[in-house]
Amino acid sequence: EPGPDPVHRLADAVGVRIELSDEVREVQRRCDEALRAGQLVHLRYLSGYVDEVTERDVDPMGLVVYGGHAFLEGWCRLRGDVRLFRLDRVLDLTVLPExxxxxARARRRDLRAGVLRLSGDDTRVTLDLDPSARWVAEEYHCSSVRDLEGGGVRATLRTPAPEWVRRLALRLGPRARVVAPVELAEQVRERARAALAAYGPDPSGT
Incomplete structure (x- = not known):
């Protein structure tokens, strides 16, 4: 039976039913404590696809509900960006005395566009990710993830705004490749060429 906690209030607001285990309720309680006190938290976090535990210091920004799961949204100091952390993948959470x-540049995600619901108009994007970029498949919601030779993955996701995928691919450089759609892949290549051209010819001539 849903209680008065913030996660269930969020779930009610978006019409999503979620069930929290006792362990997740305790993590959620600590998240709420940190949010109200404005404190930094330290997470031991299990990556869902790569089965890897990472240590994160996170500046909490809010609690969100997506796909029947509760998440902590916050500024991840490890990644230098806003991230969503599924509460049932948090192995341990400590509220730090900091x-x-x-x-100031951090922006909360627009949950109305693509996090709480998907649209038939969304672009379906397929990315090949090197082992060092596998975190993308865990920290962004993917409809499918398949292992590739060499330790990488092929991840497929849907988004109403493919521009962020272009920015992500350019930031990752050779660690990621847009496989589909072809038009998006070509746009990424063209932007990469333009960025390289801005540096001028290679002095070594290669």
Whole structure:
């Protein structure tokens, strides 16, 4: 039976039913405590697809509900960006005696567009990710993830705004390749060529 906690209030607001285990309820309670006190938290976090535990310091920004799961949204100091952390993948959470310092440039995700619901108009994007970029398949919601030779993955996701995929692919450089749609892959290549051209010819002549 849903209680008055913030996660269930969010779930009610978007018409999603979720069930929280006792362990997840305790993590959620600590998240709420950190949010109200404005404190930094330390997470031991299990990556869902790569089965890898990472240590993260996170400046909490809010609690969100997506796909029947509860998430902590916050500024991840490890990644230098806003991330969503599924509460049932948090192995341990410690509220640290340090004030949270969310950078002024940090922006909460627009949950109305693609996080709480998908549209038939969304673009279906397929990415090949090197082992060092496998975190993308865990921290962004993917409809499918398949292992590739060499330790990488092929991840497929849907998004109403493919522009962020272009930015992500350019930031990752050779660690990621857009496989589909072809038009998006070509746009990424053209932007990469333009960026390289801006540096001028290679002095070594290669």
């Amino acid at each position: 004030p949270a310092r969310v950078p």
